Amino acid sequence: MTHKRATLAQVAAQAGVSMATVSKVLNGRDDVAAATRIRVQAVIDEVGYEAPGRRREAPAGPRLIDFVCEELDSDYALEVLRGVVEAASEIDVDIVVSQARTDRVDSGAWARRLADAGRTGMVLITSRMTVAELAEFRRLGMPVVVVDPFSPIDEGFVSVGSTNWAGGRAATDHLADLGHRRIAYIGGPEIAECHVARLHGYLASLRAHGIEPRADYVIPGTFHTESGVAGMAALMDLEEPPTAIFAASDSIAVGVFEEAARRGLRIPEDLSVIGFDGTALGLRTIPPLTTVAQPLRDIGHAALRLVLEQSRDGLLDSHHMELATTLVPRASTDVPARG
Template sequence: MSTAAGSSDDDATKPQPLTIAQLAELARVSTATVSKVVNGRAEVGPETRALVEGLIREHGYRPQRRRTAFAPLVELVFHALEGEYPTEIAKGVEQVTRRHRLAMVLSQLHHRDTPGRGWIEGVLSRRPMGVISVFSGLTAGQREQLATRGIPLVLLDPRGDPTAGVPSVGASNWNGGLLATRHLLGLGHRRIAAIAGPAFALPSRARLDGFRTALDMAGIPLDPELIGRGDFLAEGGLAEAERLLRLPGPPTAIFTCNDGQATGVYRAAHLLGLRIPHDVSVVGFDDLPAARWMNPPLTTIRQPLTEMAATATEMLLKLARGELLAQHRVELGTELVIRESTTRASES
């Protein structure tokens, strides 16, 4: 006997996710208690909560009214709400949510790697159509809690492995580092420094790898002394730039792995009585709106943050509608934007 297209004999015997009533019977608690756990309510003891969550992980959970279970909003969580980066991201999400008449909820992790328990309970109680996590990640348990409730997750500008089973949107970071360094090489610079971001951040490592590749292709040995390690903040850029510019053989150009650190380089040059670009050329990464208003305007790599955010939101809404994604990982292009912070290397 043949089976219908798209089905198999295994489908008929595959265990089905449980309802709240069935979970309550297995846990030997009330349906109200299970409902509180499912919906992220706080008034449940930790042992009971762990028992119910374990049953949900083991058996799955089937909402009784799936199509009407979610609120018309998108949850947007940031690693930190500082500078122009979150604003550009929020613009892209808002472009899509406005078109679909959805609301947007913002939260931040205050530089933590992953959200705390209070955050996930809040998300489950709000029941959004989906979650976009920006430059941050969720624990395996938190991802599973979202999955069992049918709440899709998309990573935006992920700091870790973008192929780790969660849909994600990023930029061509390696190519951006390559473009920035080739630009400086084309201007005759040979002693070029780089100020990377945090070592844990995959985008930072990719940009630094592009920098290294450009030097290698030009036949220029990498000088470890010219590699600085920042934190994606202006303060880190300032500290590393002061160290680099005080070297006996200082760099004639500096590539920073984001615009914030480039701001720190500008401050260091000012404190040391150096002129940009005459004494040191500077290239950033991001092309945030402030880059064009810096003095001099910053040459930088444009990372299309608003477009990335809009793409991530469209992916999220497709998942919320039960549609399949054409691509699990989307990577948008970066490009060099030349302004006045770079010039030809001095002949002396």
């Protein structure tokens, strides 16, 4: 009996192999034993499995990729979009930009509409879509790449981001190497994977420098300016405020600058501040912001490439790609003031 919508997991289970092995057989890889290849191919033929990218006929004309983000005015999202557009302009791909909606009642209808419109795939930057919602796109054979996902996603989905743990470690190492011992961290939502990774990098650096972490120096929030204002206010009201702050995004760092100005504190003379992202925001602060730069345009390039690879070949061997971050020292960090 042929099943029209057999899944890769079903093929793997029936053949007694991993999903990665099934993917290799589908992609014609030569690193699979002949007997295993024959067994897997037999199951594929029996259940009628087709790789996701091959289930829909390719539309006539240029390929269309949807770029969906939560905030259209976000410096972070705009940099990733620039990377997607740069890559698309070289390979006859058109980009459709839209904003993730919070009032979407039927995500399945949305997925079907995009699939019926002949979209090749989607690059997604949002915390508002669940794994169940993403699964509807997979069921329809529409490739999706999630940029820096907020929550863990299973191996059936593809994501791309940066080395958040290493970036958090580098940011804190920079402050500790300058001589700071009272280093605070203002982060994003506690459920966000990137926040958790940056926080763990921060904690690892403190311990490596012999600095005891303090619970009152760790303040989660959002990746927005308002969170930097509120976090900075809470830290400065402590009996022993920090001499340096690692802000988990450049937007948070801008909020720290704003609250510091209200309190008459000078940066970096009274307080060193380092951000994370490497967006243009860091060049507009006074003084310019030291930051850990993510290769956001390269992330956009990679996201588009991964969408297109899925549309051609089905499931990929690797489901998550991390690009290296870079410390960018500027004038917002210095040695701590004496006393």
